[in-house]
Amino acid sequence: MSLQEKIARLVRPEIQVMSAYHVPPAQGMIKLDAMENPWPWPQELRAAWLEALRGVELNRYPDPSAHELQAELRAVMAVPPAAGVMLGNGSDELIQMIIQTLAAPGRVVMAPEPTFVMYRQLALVAGMSFAGVPLCDDFSLDVTAMLEAIAVRQPAVIFLAFPNNPTGNLFDAGVIRQILDEAPGLVVVDEAYAPFTDHSYMARLGQHDNLLVMRTVSKMGLAGLRLGLLAGPRDWLAEIDKTRLPYNVNVLTQAVADLALAHPEVLEEQTRAIRAERARLLGALRRLPGLTVYPSEANFILLRTAQGRASAVFEGLKTAKVLIKKLDGGHPMLADCLRVTVGTPQENDVFLEALGRLL
Numbered sequence: 329m330s331l332q333e334k335i336a337r338l339v340r341p342e343i344q345v346m347s348a349y350h351v352p353p354a355q356g357m358i359k360l361d362a363m364e365n366p367w368p369w370p371q372e373l374r375a376a377w378l379e380a381l382r383g384v385e386l387n388r389y390p391d392p393s394a395h396e397l398q399a400e401l402r403a404v405m406a407v408p409p410a411a412g413v414m415l416g417n418g419s420d421e422l423i424q425m426i427i428q429t430l431a432a433p434g435r436v437v438m439a440p441e442p443t444f445v446m447y448r449q450l451a452l453v454a455g456m457s458f459a460g461v462p463l464c465d466d467f468s469l470d471v472t473a474m475l476e477a478i479a480v481r482q483p484a485v486i487f488l489a490f491p492n493n494p495t496g497n498l499f500d501a502g503v504i505r506q507i508l509d510e511a512p513g514l515v516v517v518d519e520a521y522a523p524f525t526d527h528s529y530m531a532r533l534g535q536h537d538n539l540l541v542m543r544t545v546s547k548m549g550l551a552g553l554r555l556g557l558l559a560g561p562r563d564w565l566a567e568i569d570k571t572r573l574p575y576n577v578n579v580l581t582q583a584v585a586d587l588a589l590a591h592p593e594v595l596e597e598q599t600r601a602i603r604a605e606r607a608r609l610l611g612a613l614r615r616l617p618g619l620t621v622y623p624s625e626a627n628f629i630l631l632r633t634a635q636g637r638a639s640a641v642f643e644g645l646k647t648a649k650v651l652i653k654k655l656d657g658g659h660p661m662l663a664d665c666l667r668v669t670v671g672t673p674q675e676n677d678v679f680l681e682a683l684g685r686l687l
C-alpha cells in the first residue's frame with residue numbers, strides 16, 4: 329500500500345478535507361493582517377522583563393494552575409469574585425477545551441457566520457457537527473434565524489464573538505439575552521477585543537448559569553505569550569478543567585505575563601492610542617472613493633471594495649509591502665472584503681497612501 333493510500337485509509341475524512349490554519353510569510357512587510365498591537369515594550373520594562381526571566385527555573389514544571397497570574401488577570405479583567413477562572417495556551421486552547429468537554433458524535437457547536445474560523449475548525453476536529461447561522465446583511469444577529477436554529481439543532485454550545493471577528497461589530501444585547509434564555513447548552517461570549525470596546529459580559533457572570541466569558545492577552549499586546557482566560561460558574565469550569573493538559577501555561581509565559589500585568593498602564597496607554605488611531609483611520613478610509621467601510625469596536629476595520637477588486641487591491645498592497653487580510657473567497661457574505669489591523673500612525677499612513685493609489 330502506498331503512503332498516500334495509507335493516509336487516505338487512516339486519516340479521518342473530515343480532517344482530510346480540512347486545510348491547516350494558514351499564516352502567510354510577512355518578512356519585511358508592514359504587518360496589518362493579524363490584529364497584533366503594533367507597539368513594542370518600553371526599554372525600561374524590557375530590562376525588568378529580562379531580569380524576571382533570569383529568575384525562572386527552567387528545570388522545574390510551571391505552577392500548574394498559575395495562581396499568581398490568575399489573581400492578576402482577575403484584577404486587570406474585572407472578573408467578579410464569585411466567578412471561577414481557568415487559563416489556556418491562548419484562548420484558542422480554551423475553545424478547544426470547551427468543545428472537548430461537550431464533544432460527542434451528533435452534538436452541535438453553533439455560531440453566527442461569518443465569524444472566527446476556529447469555532448468550526450475545532451468542532452469538526454472533535455467529531456462534532458457545526459451549525460453556522462448567517463448574520464443579517466449589516467452583520468447584526470438574525471434573531472429569528474438564531475432562535476429557530478437553537479430550537480431545531482439544540483446546540484451543546486454557542487460561540488458569540490463580541491465584538492465579532494472579522495466584521496468588527498458588537499451584537500445586540502437584547503438578542504444575546506434571548507439566546508442566553510433559549511439556549512439548552514453553554515453560551516460562550518468571546519471577548520478577544522475587549523480592550524477596544526466599552527461593552528462586556530464579564531459583570532453579568534452569575535446572572536446566567538450557562539454563560540462563560542473568554543478573554544485573551546493577544547490582542548491587547550501580548551500575542552507572543554499565548555495566554556487566554558475563561559471565566560464563569562465554578563461548577564462548569566471544574567468539568568472543563570479535566571480536559572486541560574497539565575502545565576499548559578509555561579514558566580516563561582507566566583513570568584512575563586506577571587510582569588506585564590503588574591504594569592497595566594503600559595498596555596492601557598497602547599490600547600488608548602490604538603482606539604484613537606482607529607477613529608482617524610476610519611475617517612480617512614471613508615473619504616476614499618469606491619470603498620464600503622464598516623464601523624468597528626475592535627482593533628481592525630472591515631472594508632468592501634468595488635465588485636471583483638479585492639484581490640487586485642490586496643496584491644497591490646503586498647507589492648507596496650503592506651500585508652492585510654483578504655477575506656474575499658471565504659464566506660459568501662465577505663465577497664470583495666478585506667480586513668486591516670490598526671497599526672501605528674506611520675504604518676497606517678503608508679497603508680492609506682498605497683490604498684488610495686489602488687482604488
Ligand SMILES: *Cc1c(COP(=O)(O)O)cnc(C)c1O
Binds near residue numbers: 417418493551
Ligand atoms: C484572535 C481571536 C482569538 C484567539 O486568541 P488567542 O488567545 O491568540 O488564541 C479568539 N477569538 C477571537 C474572536 C479572535 O479574534
